[in-house]
Amino acid sequence: MRSLSASLLGLLCTFSAIAADFPEGAGKDVVVRACTTCHTADRIVAIKQTEAGWRITIRQMEEEGASFTPGDIETIIAYLVKNLGAQPTR
Numbered sequence: 001m002r003s004l005s006a007s008l009l010g011l012l013c014t015f016s017a018i019a020a021d022f023p024e025g026a027g028k029d030v031v032v033r034a035c036t037t038c039h040t041a042d043r044i045v046a047i048k049q050t051e052a053g054w055r056i057t058i059r060q061m062e063e064e065g066a067s068f069t070p071g072d073i074e075t076i077i078a079y080l081v082k083n084l085g086a087q088p089t090r
Helices: 002-020 028-035 041-046 051-063 070-084
Strands: none
Touching (some): 028 041, 028 070, 041 070, 051 070
16 A cells, blocks of 8 residues: 555656646646656657647647547647747747
8 A cells, every 4th residue: 555655646746747847828737638648748848839730740649549639639739839839930
């Protein structure tokens, strides 16, 4: 029982550390839940894409076996575009 509690505590601490790597905003919880099972927060944060680019990435992730609900997809894309999107060129 003690090792199970320690494992759960470790998982919770890891999840909290991952969540801290993302900017606050609507949809952050969905991105953390859906994307960090396969990718590190650093990898996701480093990618700066337009909405079209994020849509392509999500589609590729689905082709690789990721499972998102339609609502999750729109929430994820909105969060990524707003908080981690490509900066407009001038």
